[in-house]
Amino acid sequence: MAVRRTAGPRPPAEDPGISLGVLLFLPYRHLEQRIIDAVVAAGYPITLSQARVFQRIDPAGSRLTTLADAAQVTKQTAGFLVDQLVAQGYVTRVVDPSDARARLVTIAPRGRAAIEVAGRVQDQIEGEWRRHLGADAADELRSTLLRLREITDPWAGPPADGAPVESD
Amino acid sequence: MAVRRTAGPRPPAEDPGISLGVLLFLPYRHLEQRIIDAVVAAGYPITLSQARVFQRIDPAGSRLTTLADAAQVTKQTAGFLVDQLVAQGYVTRVVDPSDARARLVTIAPRGRAAIEVAGRVQDQIEGEWRRHLGADAADELRSTLLRLREITDPWAGPPADGAPVESD
DNA sequence: CACTTTAGTCAGTCTCTCTGACTAATTTGA
DNA sequence: TCAAATTAGTCAGAGAGACTGACTAAAGTG
Numbered sequence: 539m540a541v542r543r544t545a546g547p548r549p550p551a552e553d554p555g556i557s558l559g560v561l562l563f564l565p566y567r568h569l570e571q572r573i574i575d576a577v578v579a580a581g582y583p584i585t586l587s588q589a590r591v592f593q594r595i596d597p598a599g600s601r602l603t604t605l606a607d608a609a610q611v612t613k614q615t616a617g618f619l620v621d622q623l624v625a626q627g628y629v630t631r632v633v634d635p636s637d638a639r640a641r642l643v644t645i646a647p648r649g650r651a652a653i654e655v656a657g658r659v660q661d662q663i664e665g666e667w668r669r670h671l672g673a674d675a676a677d678e679l680r681s682t683l684l685r686l687r688e689i690t691d692p693w694a695g696p697p698a699d700g701a702p703v704e705s706d
Numbered sequence: 707m708a709v710r711r712t713a714g715p716r717p718p719a720e721d722p723g724i725s726l727g728v729l730l731f732l733p734y735r736h737l738e739q740r741i742i743d744a745v746v747a748a749g750y751p752i753t754l755s756q757a758r759v760f761q762r763i764d765p766a767g768s769r770l771t772t773l774a775d776a777a778q779v780t781k782q783t784a785g786f787l788v789d790q791l792v793a794q795g796y797v798t799r800v801v802d803p804s805d806a807r808a809r810l811v812t813i814a815p816r817g818r819a820a821i822e823v824a825g826r827v828q829d830q831i832e833g834e835w836r837r838h839l840g841a842d843a844a845d846e847l848r849s850t851l852l853r854l855r856e857i858t859d860p861w862a863g864p865p866a867d868g869a870p871v872e873s874d
Numbered sequence: 875c876a877c878t879t880t881a882g883t884c885a886g887t888c889t890c891t892c893t894g895a896c897t898a899a900t901t902t903g904a
Numbered sequence: 905t906c907a908a909a910t911t912a913g914t915c916a917g918a919g920a921g922a923c924t925g926a927c928t929a930a931a932g933t934g
Binding site for chain 3: 585639
């Protein structure tokens with residue numbers, strides 16, 4: 539966990555002692571919370587845990603185990619959350635034509651509608667950030683974070699699982 | 707929640723469709739997990755939830771309500787976690803001399819020892835990041851995140867506008 | 875001194891997450 | 905070829921953590 543070493547009341551914004559961990563976490567939480575709030579307000583109730591799995595679903599469909607790895611939860615937990623997403627109509631499970639043991643979690647129309655709302659809010663927030671930081675700094679932030687991902691994210695991206703077929 | 711819009715198989719590392727939210731979250735989680743792992747391995751067992759409250763404790767002591775606000779949990783949850791930190795010897799509760807209703811959660815010697823370990827691991831990880839990104843990009847990342855904090859952290863900025871301060 | 879606010883606790887519930895054990899399909903290799 | 909090992913996913917049970925609501929006690933307010 540990120541560590542704070544300065545004493546006394548809240549340090550000013552330019553405090554060099556604030557940890558990178560907290561600095562990464564603050565905008566993340568801000569973005570996440572605003573998007574969830576907007577999606578829920580638009581009539582698509584979803585919890586943080588559900589959303590953290592949902593956002594990892596590849597548009598072409600993802601296997602449960604893949605989702606579990608990406609979201610860093612057990613497959614049981616991922617299954618529990620996907621069950622809820624299915625019950626709420628955001629996703630469907632289809633058999634994987636290439637492997638009868640597996641099924642692909644795919645995004646349903648209602649899920650796509652929720653993503654639409656989330657995307658608009660996300661664009662708006664990123665626009666606010668860009669206006670605050672300036673276009674150059676915003677571009678640099680993204681490219682630096684992409685490079686940071688190379689050494690902090692063991693998971694390289696969703697595999698292509700093949701053409702989905704309806705199952706339940 | 708952050709949204710991903712690109713379809714198809716494994717996107718390349720420079721995939722422009724990966725959201726800033728995820729890009730912020732990945733290194734954060736990496737840092738947090740490695741620090742926790744190291745602290746636990748050093749003989750200071752602590753959970754993620756406990757650590758998220760613990761790291762918000764001001765060296766001069768913090769009230770439960772302040773901690774709850776900072777960690778964005780209810781005061782009941784904060785109290786539950788502080789009870790555990792007390793039981794494990796990381797913190798103590800002392801009466802607040804200025805208000806008999808309140809008590810200050812203060813860091814005990816064992817808590818300071820755990821912070822010591824966390825600080826060393828944090829420095830090491832930030833060093834790895836700096837070597838990977840280069841010193842210029844690493845400096846720029848920190849300064850950009852500090853500026854981003856101005857508009858994403860309700861507790862950042864001038865302490866004049868009612869920013870919460872310990873022991874008010 | 876009543877009234878309101880603030881700090882914190884108690885009780886109960888629900889969500890999330892885990893471990894362990896299991897079924898079924900696929901892959902491996904002797 | 906087919907038994908063994910691996911992989912995808914489910915079922916069952918338990919624990920941690922987070923919430924709401926109701927409460928006590930101390931402080932501030934007019």
